[in-house]
Amino acid sequence: MDNKYFELLKSQPDLWDHFTRKEEYEPIFRDRFDRFPYYLSKTRNIFEPDVSEFLFKSGYKPEYPDGKKFAVCLTHDIDSVYRKIPGKCFHIAKSTYKKDKAEFSKNLKSICNKKQPLCNFEEIMDVEEKYGAKSSFYFLALKPGDQDYTYDIMDFKDDIRYIRDRGLEVGLHGGHDAYNLYEKICEEKKRLEDALGSEVIGYRNHFLHFKTPDTWEHLAHAGFKYDTTFGYADCVGFRNGMCHPFRPYNLNTNEFINITEIPLAVMDCTILHSYMKLNYDTAMNLAKSMIDKVAELNGVFTLLWHNTYLQSDTPELRFYEEILNYCNQKNAWITDGLSISEHLETTYV
Structure with a gap:
C-alpha cells in the first residue's frame, strides 16, 4: 500500500478493521465448508464498498488502458466438463x-x-469477443481420490493450451482443502503447469474456501501473483469494503502480504440459485447497481460465471450477456485477472 493511503486508512479504526477483516481471525463459528460466511459478519453494508469509497475520496484514482474509467474481471471456475x-x-x-x-x-x-x-470453452470465448472482452478460466488439477475429482487435467491439455493461445488466462482452481495446505497448493499448481506447459499465476479456491490471512500467505509463498477467491458464498457484495485490487495485510505479522487480491463481487450460484435465489430482474438490478458503484470509484467488478451456466438458450447465459453488454456500454475494460494484476502491479492499495 502506498504510505499515504496506508496511513489515512489506518487512521480510521472501523474502516481499517473492515479492510483487514479483523473479525475473521479467530471467529467463534465457521460454516460447514469451514468458511466465514456473511451471515456471521458484524458488517452489514455488504453492497457498499465503503473502504474503496474512502480511498477514492482521499485521492486514490487508478487508471486503466485506453482511458477506461473502470474494469471488469471476468472469471470462470471449471468444476465440471462432462455431462x-x-x-x-x-x-x-x-x-x-x-x-x-x-x-x-x-x-x-x-x-x-x-x-x-460442458467443455464449452470456445463458445464462451466467442460470446465474450462480441463485447470486446476476455476472461480467466480456473481449472481443477485434482488427482483420483480427491474430493470432487471429476476430470483429469491432462485430458484437457489441448483445450487449456488453446485458451492460452487465444490470449486468455488459465489459472488454478484449488481443491477443497488446498486453501489451508501449502503443500497441496504447490502440488496442484505443478500438475496444472505440467498440462499447460507454462507458469500459472492466478488462483481461486473451490467453493470459495478461504482462511484469513493464512490462504493469502500460502498462495504468496507458492508463487501466485494474485488471488480472486475473496468474496462471500452466501451473499454477493464487497467482503472487506473494497472494489479495488489490494495487497492484503496480515495483522499477526503487521506486514503486507506479497500477493494481489482481486476481490470477488458476484457469483452466479450465489445471486441466482443456491443462496440468495433472486429472480432474474431483481438479480440484474442488484448487479447493475453494484457495477454503477464500482464505475463511480474507478474500481474493478469481478464476476464469476461457471461454464455449466453458460450453455446455449439458458437464462444464465442471457443474464451473463446482459451484464457484458451493460459493462461494454459503460465503457469498461473487460478483461481477465492476469491483465488486471499486471496492469495494477505498481498501484496497489
Whole structure:
C-alpha cells in the first residue's frame, strides 16, 4: 500500500478493521465448508464498498488502458466438463418428444462424446469477443481420490493450451482443502503447469474456501501473483469494503502480504440459485447497481460465471450477456485477472 493511503486508512479504526477483516481471525463459528460466511459478519453494508469509497475520496484514482474509467474481471471456475449419462439420456428423450431430428442427432452423438456440452470453452470465448472482452478460466488439477475429482487435467491439455493461445488466462482452481495446505497448493499448481506447459499465476479456491490471512500467505509463498477467491458464498457484495485490487495485510505479522487480491463481487450460484435465489430482474438490478458503484470509484467488478451456466438458450447465459453488454456500454475494460494484476502491479492499495 502506498504510505499515504496506508496511513489515512489506518487512521480510521472501523474502516481499517473492515479492510483487514479483523473479525475473521479467530471467529467463534465457521460454516460447514469451514468458511466465514456473511451471515456471521458484524458488517452489514455488504453492497457498499465503503473502504474503496474512502480511498477514492482521499485521492486514490487508478487508471486503466485506453482511458477506461473502470474494469471488469471476468472469471470462470471449471468444476465440471462432462455431462453425466442420465442428463444425456434426458436430452435425447426431450428431442424425441419434440420430434427435432437435428437436436436428436446432436444429443445421440453426445453419448459417445463425453466432453459435450460442458467443455464449452470456445463458445464462451466467442460470446465474450462480441463485447470486446476476455476472461480467466480456473481449472481443477485434482488427482483420483480427491474430493470432487471429476476430470483429469491432462485430458484437457489441448483445450487449456488453446485458451492460452487465444490470449486468455488459465489459472488454478484449488481443491477443497488446498486453501489451508501449502503443500497441496504447490502440488496442484505443478500438475496444472505440467498440462499447460507454462507458469500459472492466478488462483481461486473451490467453493470459495478461504482462511484469513493464512490462504493469502500460502498462495504468496507458492508463487501466485494474485488471488480472486475473496468474496462471500452466501451473499454477493464487497467482503472487506473494497472494489479495488489490494495487497492484503496480515495483522499477526503487521506486514503486507506479497500477493494481489482481486476481490470477488458476484457469483452466479450465489445471486441466482443456491443462496440468495433472486429472480432474474431483481438479480440484474442488484448487479447493475453494484457495477454503477464500482464505475463511480474507478474500481474493478469481478464476476464469476461457471461454464455449466453458460450453455446455449439458458437464462444464465442471457443474464451473463446482459451484464457484458451493460459493462461494454459503460465503457469498461473487460478483461481477465492476469491483465488486471499486471496492469495494477505498481498501484496497489
